[in-house]
Structures are given as C-alpha cells and as structure tokens.
Amino acid sequence: MDTTVPRVTERRVHVAPLGHEHDRIVEPLRRHGADVVYLLADAPDREGDRGAVDFAAADADDPADTRVDLDGLTDYQHDAWADAAAFADVRALPVALADVYDVLGVTTTVAARHGASTADGDRLFANVSTGPRIAAVGVAIACMIVGARPYSVEPETHYHDVDEGPLTAGVAETVDLPIYPMDAPTRDQVAVLGRLHDRTDENLTTDKWNLIEWARQRDLAFLREAGESRTAKYRALETHVLSPLRDRGYVELEDVGRSDTVRLTETGRRVYFAFQHKLDET
Incomplete structure (x- = not known):
C-alpha cells in the first residue's frame, strides 16, 4: 500500500x-x-x-x-x-x-x-x-x-x-494491486444517458435532433465549438457522444423514417446510475 x-x-x-x-x-x-x-x-x-x-x-x-x-x-x-x-x-x-x-x-x-x-x-x-x-x-x-x-x-x-x-x-x-487507467463516460455522455433514461420512463422516443436541441439549451460542451450548421451539430453529437456510447453498448440506434431513434440499453441505464454524480460536478 x-x-x-x-x-x-x-x-x-x-x-x-x-x-x-x-x-x-x-x-x-x-x-x-x-x-x-x-x-x-x-x-x-x-x-x-x-x-x-x-x-x-x-x-x-x-x-x-x-x-x-x-x-x-x-x-x-x-x-x-x-x-x-x-x-x-x-x-x-x-x-x-x-x-x-x-x-x-x-x-x-x-x-x-x-x-x-x-x-x-x-x-x-x-x-x-x-x-x-x-x-x-x-x-x-x-x-x-x-x-x-x-x-x-x-x-x-x-x-x-x-x-x-x-x-x-x-x-x-x-x-x-496494479492500476490500469480506464476511461469513464464524459459528463456530456452521462447527461445524454440521463436524457434517454428520462424519456424512456415517459414512454417517449428520442431522435438525434431532439438530443441536439436539448443539449443546446443546456450548453453541453460538445456543441460549443460545433458551429451553427445543422450538419456540424450532428457530427459533434456523433463524434463526442453517440459513437463512444454505441461502441460500449450503452445506446442503440434504429432507423425510423428519415431519422434515427436513439435507445438506451439496459447496460446504458446501469452505467448512467453509476456515473450520474458527474452531473453534479462543476
């Protein structure tokens, strides 16, 4: 020790x-x-x-x-x-x-x-x-x-x-015991998991634009330098939030018409609860 x-x-x-x-x-x-x-x-x-x-x-x-x-x-x-x-x-x-x-x-x-x-x-x-x-x-x-x-x-x-x-x-x-550094989900990623959790509890679906508008209202970090174009905002959401969460099995995407519905997996729900304290950090 x-x-x-x-x-x-x-x-x-x-x-x-x-x-x-x-x-x-x-x-x-x-x-x-x-x-x-x-x-x-x-x-x-x-x-x-x-x-x-x-x-x-x-x-x-x-x-x-x-x-x-x-x-x-x-x-x-x-x-x-x-x-x-x-x-x-x-x-x-x-x-x-x-x-x-x-x-x-x-x-x-x-x-x-x-x-x-x-x-x-x-x-x-x-x-x-x-x-x-x-x-x-x-x-x-x-x-x-x-x-x-x-x-x-x-x-x-x-x-x-x-x-x-x-x-x-x-x-x-x-x-x-040896220490191997491991990445936790970022504060923005935890916030999005929480948004999906709340929407699921209300039996509401969530697409990418809904997440972008919600994130913009809350000034989440991944949108601050994305620019004003709709394409740039989608790219920022995918790069900084959805792609890492999807790779880890925390969210799933489903094609519905012309939009993608983002769904929280059971693992994602449990990870949200494990790291929701990050939302209290300044």
Whole structure:
C-alpha cells in the first residue's frame, strides 16, 4: 500500500466492503492510518438508484440512521464497524454487493466527494478482499477510473462457517494491486444517458435532433465549438457522444423514417446510475 506521507490537508480515505470478515477489514485501516472509512454494507433490496449515495445518512452519529440493515449484520461485522470507529471516521453505506454497477457507482461517487482524482483532493484506497467477487470487481474498476489505490489483504488463517465467525483471521500481508487507467463516460455522455433514461420512463422516443436541441439549451460542451450548421451539430453529437456510447453498448440506434431513434440499453441505464454524480460536478 502507498505509505508516503500525505499533505497536511490530505486525508487517507478507505473504501471496504463489509463482508464476512473482521481482521482483513480493520487491520489495514489501523496499520496504514486511515482517517475516513466507508464500509459498504450489503443491501440487495435497497431503496434508491444504483450508485447513488445518501451522504447525509452516512454521516449520521447514530448507526440506526445510516439506512444500513443493522439486524442483518453478524456480531463480528458490528465489531469491525465499532473497532474501526475507534481510530477513524467511519461511514456505512448500503450497497447491493452483488451488483457490480452499484458498487462501482458508489465507489466513484465517494471518490468524487473527496476529490480523489484531483491534485488537491484526498487520497483514496480500496480493499478488494472483504466482499463477494462481484464487489471486488466493482471496487477494482472504480479504482482504475478514478486513479485510487486498490489493495488485497492476505489472511493468516481461513474458517468456513461465516454464521459463527469471520471467514478468515489475522493479516499476513497487504498487497498493492496494479492500476490500469480506464476511461469513464464524459459528463456530456452521462447527461445524454440521463436524457434517454428520462424519456424512456415517459414512454417517449428520442431522435438525434431532439438530443441536439436539448443539449443546446443546456450548453453541453460538445456543441460549443460545433458551429451553427445543422450538419456540424450532428457530427459533434456523433463524434463526442453517440459513437463512444454505441461502441460500449450503452445506446442503440434504429432507423425510423428519415431519422434515427436513439435507445438506451439496459447496460446504458446501469452505467448512467453509476456515473450520474458527474452531473453534479462543476
């Protein structure tokens, strides 16, 4: 794990799924001086959009106000929460750990709140060892997108009855994982995904010119230097928004008469929720 000395104003922020573990959650936080910890507590049926974070609830002093299902936690999960809170500011977030887009969205939203991808933001670390495999994938992808440091924690011993005790015990080693930069959708692309989502909810179709007019009213960046010609605006929409989204399988185009209808795919809908926090960025 990166142990270089942080700036005076910089905090070490950790994200860790609150899975069937205790030591692998708590000990890396203690050893590496975590200042703020976000525990991702499993909530498969949670209310709210996937990837959304209620920071006001997470900051609540009373755990009962965090929207985490406290009755669904084991005694050792409660202990992990309490033990980490003895030396760090712990905030628990309900997350569907079996939904990679929810884990991805929540982690990138936390990163955005702490400015983790900016020069003067906090330093973000993420534990990929303490939840189900899907959660590990979501956390790891989020780290690639925001440039955070993922780490893996090797246990000293393994157990098997997670109803009776944690899955593992002790910490033999904490291992840094490689970082591979990954592009997230741009703010304009997320905005267009949101427009398509809203239109779909209203059972309305959307063509390219509808998106251009909507984007012009909202001064989206991809149109600012496109010029006044209709052809140039179509070209800007295709180059900067639709082509990348279509290549990734987030939208589909259907020829209807003389226009193209743009449709949001299920993957695109989930990606929108994972990255909708970008619309709040200035």
